[in-house]
Amino acid sequence: MPDGSRSTLPFHLHRFHGGLHLEDHKQESATRPLQTASLPGQLILRLKQHIGEPNEPRVAVGDRVLRGQKIADTPERVAAPLHAPSSGTVVAIEDRPVAHPSGKSDRCIVIEPDGLDEAIAFEPPDLERCSREDLLRLIREAGIVGLGGAVFPTAAKAETAAAHPIQTLIINGAECEPWITCDDLLMRSRPEAVIAGIRHLQRILEPAQTLIGIEDNKPEAIAAMQQALDEAALTDTRLVPIPTVYPSGGEKQLIKILTGHEVKSRHLAFEIGLLCQNVGTCAAISDALDRGQPLTHRIVTVTGTGVREPGNWVVPLGTPFEHLVELAGGFSVERPEPIMGGPMMGFEVRLDAGLVKAGNCLLILNRDHRPEEHECVRCGRCTDVCPAQLLPQQLYWYGRARQFDKAEEYHLFDCIECGCCAAVCPSHLPLVQLYRYAKSEIREQQRKSWKSDRARKRHEFREARIARQKAEEEERRRKKREALAKKKSTPAARPETELDPVQAALERVKARKAAQQVAPKNTDNLTPAQRRQIEEAEARRRKLKQGPDS
């Protein structure tokens, strides 16, 4: 099929268990065109914006940096460097509050933009001559991570996956969380960049087919993407509108919807020949490979009941969230509740934290009173909606009782923290929060027991070595003793027997022969156990030779 993109064959969609039909609140921000954010007074760039190894600064306080200049990196493979989003001066490298569920502080590079927005010279690579390895290296160098929220370094993911035969490349444009529309806007305004990125991924992974999944509540994005796809004439690539059910954009759920496959617990998608990439990541790959531009900006939805003019902006990384609130016309409620991400999986952030690569949305809600909590009444609504097909009430029960082994038995680690259970719980229990806590506790325990395990193994190894040395020492001494004893016993025999010299000479020869036979042979390079065996055998032989009375 030369033009797989325009297939009119019906596509068989699968369903995942549970999920929720949520009020999607997309209109608030999706009806305005994509805008470009103004520069804030400071860019606060967290050093580590990805999953994996931490970065080290490549600049010093006082340095002038240009847009696109690398400012942090590490030699490690599973990492992504960081680049300056605008020209300016590094004014600090210090701990600042970061966008993190715990509200903690972490190392950040603070840049004061000079407003000139001078960039380094971007040189698009000569793609014709690039090998697969070159492409992966370029993607890594551009600081690209999964922009759907997972922020796993894209090059590392693709490299690992490329070692397996990839059957299906899945492009995630589902954007299933309410309120968020940044992928929608991206697909509507730059569909050709997304498609170009897909083409690069296809070159790296050589999948048999590519499926682009977009929730059917985004008809404009679907139309724009389909048109770009037709124009690009990608082979064996198909756009599949999928029903709007939260969390269809979860990797495992999207895989199920599009392929019917399920990724086994504790396994990764590429092990069954699948790889998922977010549409935003695809556009970033195109920017890196077609324009030579690293990842310095991303589209952010600023929305919610708590801002005056919701919308989407192309925002330099490191922009403080309060600047985003200003862009959206300021707060419209008394007690705003700022959340990074969507209402289902997002978390509260401080407004002075800087935007990170994971930041797809700044949601401002009104801080309502939390409804009263009750005990779990085991009503099972959570079970009905859990897309991982778990028993959230049992996880809650065991998690709260700190019976973590039991919680694990009930597949705690298969929980994707989608929040469906907590959203329907009539007792308003903080279920997801408890699961996160239980998971971190278990990981901590495992880390500890792994450490003590390692200490124990080291100890055992040392004990074994000492024992072996002792055995060897013993062996040496024994041999020495034997040799001495032989020397002594030979002359001592004479006075007793009082044989004539000829007889005595004969006896000596016999004794020497016997000693030679008894002496252990080839005992070098043997393990203590083997030595012990030989020793025992020799001892038995000696006994037999010397007769029962000796």
Added chain:
Amino acid sequence: MSHLYSPFVTPSSSTNRMMLNVVIALIPGTLAYAWYFGPGVLVNVVFASALALALEAAVLLLRQRPLKPYLGDFSALVTAWLFALSIPMHSPWWLIATGIGFAMIAGKHLYGGLGFNPFNPAMIGFVVVLIAFPKEMTTWFAPAELTGQTLGLADSLRYLFGLGDNAQWDALTSATPLDHYRTSLGMDLTISEIRQSPLFGDFGGVGWEWIANWWFIGGVFLLLTGTIRWHIPVAMIGSLLAIATLFWLIDPDGTASPTFHLFSGGMMLGAFFIATDPVTAATTPRGRLVYGALIGLLVYIIRSWGSFPDGVAFAVLLANMATPLIDYYTQPRVYGELPEEED
């Protein structure tokens, strides 16, 4: 800064609302009960409810818990109401007090309160008084249709406090249809002979069968509002009908018909209101089916071969006991766990 946590959505339901739905769903059946048997049942319900709420408040004070959220959750009301409906009308106050006391304290708070109780509190209370006061618990009043009269409110109150008139009492009491069945079958009467008794209506007992219909309607309301799910009632009724049909086909003249079983005693109330108590029922989807079926089966067994005329309370408590086991063995297949893989 106090950290808020996801999901940030307004909850669509609450435990209070669910319990309130149960109370609402009980109203039509309770009114029908009063219609056929007199207002005595209302006296039972009101007295039991007041007692339960007072006890709940007292225990909460003792346990130093806030009153408002717990008292407002309607669960004490539901327990009291179900207990009051299960016992005979015009029961004396001390019987009700004993039952409610056991239900609230031994059945609920000793385990740590709502959510922690392994047994249905109302049924705990019921079984305690059934065993402690067998005479009072088997004295049932006949429907108005048979005796031509019922006790008014004043008389009902008098009986509640043990001041009633004994002669009047004897004139009005009668065996329940289930009771009648047991004794008559014991006397080797055939079903058709037994059904000659004026106690019997079209399906079950006179009056009783209509109340059962109202419980059913209340149950439909609970299903439609999503308060309960279909699994338990359907499995419970299904299994009772299945086993009753089986024995009835084998010996139609020696066993009660399946419909009689369905419309008698605590079956309807049990299927929609008692067995569906989520706290003490199995919680996995398949587990609910097993749980419901087990109760239906036990009801039939206890009614047919046990020493009590009705078996719903015992059946529910026995199934409560099996709940952890049922839940354990009916865990759903987790995403990514392939069905053919058994490891």
